[in-house]
Amino acid sequence: MDKIKTENTETEILKAAKEIFQQKGMAGARMQEIADKAKINKALLHYYYRSKQLLFEAVFKSAFSLLAPQLNKVLNDDSDLFEKIRKFTENYVSFVIKHPYLPNFVIQELNKNPEFVQKLRSEKNFPSIEKFKLQVSDAINQGIIKPIEAEQLFINIISLNIFPFIGEPLLMALVNVDKESYNKILENRKTEVAEFIINSIKI
Structure with a gap:
């Protein structure tokens, strides 16, 4: 061919x-x-x-290969910690709005195919949080933020970003909004999540 x-x-x-x-x-x-x-x-x-599974994995890898370098760049650039949180959240939420199937696929694969995550981890530009961890430590030592483990902070950021996509049907029912209104809520989370996180840790 x-x-x-x-x-x-x-x-x-x-x-x-x-x-x-x-x-x-x-x-x-x-x-x-x-x-x-x-x-x-x-x-x-x-x-x-x-198989459909292999095709889905290919679609996911294709999308992840676009997202991973963006996140890795933000995590390892020279911006200060607060700006990094803002940029990471905006990039992540913007990307998932365009690729809404990704979060559920990650959860699905974690449950039935944990080896797939290891495959992703071996990919070029898989996000590294080592510099982020150093910045968190420095910010604590300088009295800029409250004491917090960098891993906990990173998990908080990821969780607040990802759950509104995974739990969309339930959250739409709980807050009693239609799809159009919920999409606006998701759009606003590009900034809302970052500001919430920053306000929770800054001194």
Whole structure:
């Protein structure tokens, strides 16, 4: 098969799969539907990806490969701790709004395929928090923030960013809003989460 044609076909498959997964999730997506969207037959789709799981992993890796360098850059740049929290949150929330299937996929994979996370960890640009940890320690020593373990702070940031996407149906019901209003809430969390975190730790 011609190399350029192969690359184009694979790109179209991933594009189609991303759209279907976003609309219907992993469980609701069908390989035939993805093949139709990519304008290829199902046999050719299976030539590239033997199963829906493998296709989903490919879509996830493709998206994660775009997100990971962004987060890694923020975590390891020279901005101060508060600005770093703001940039990390804005980048993360903005990305997940565009790729809403990612958080649920991470949870799903953690439960049934923990080895997949190890595969991701070996990828180039997998986020490192070592510099972030040093900055937290320095900020504590300088009396800028209250004592807190850097790992705890990072988990707090991730948790506050990710849960509104994972728990969307429940949270929409609890706060009694429609999808349009909830999307506005998610958009506002680009800044709300960072300011909440900063206000909770600064002296």
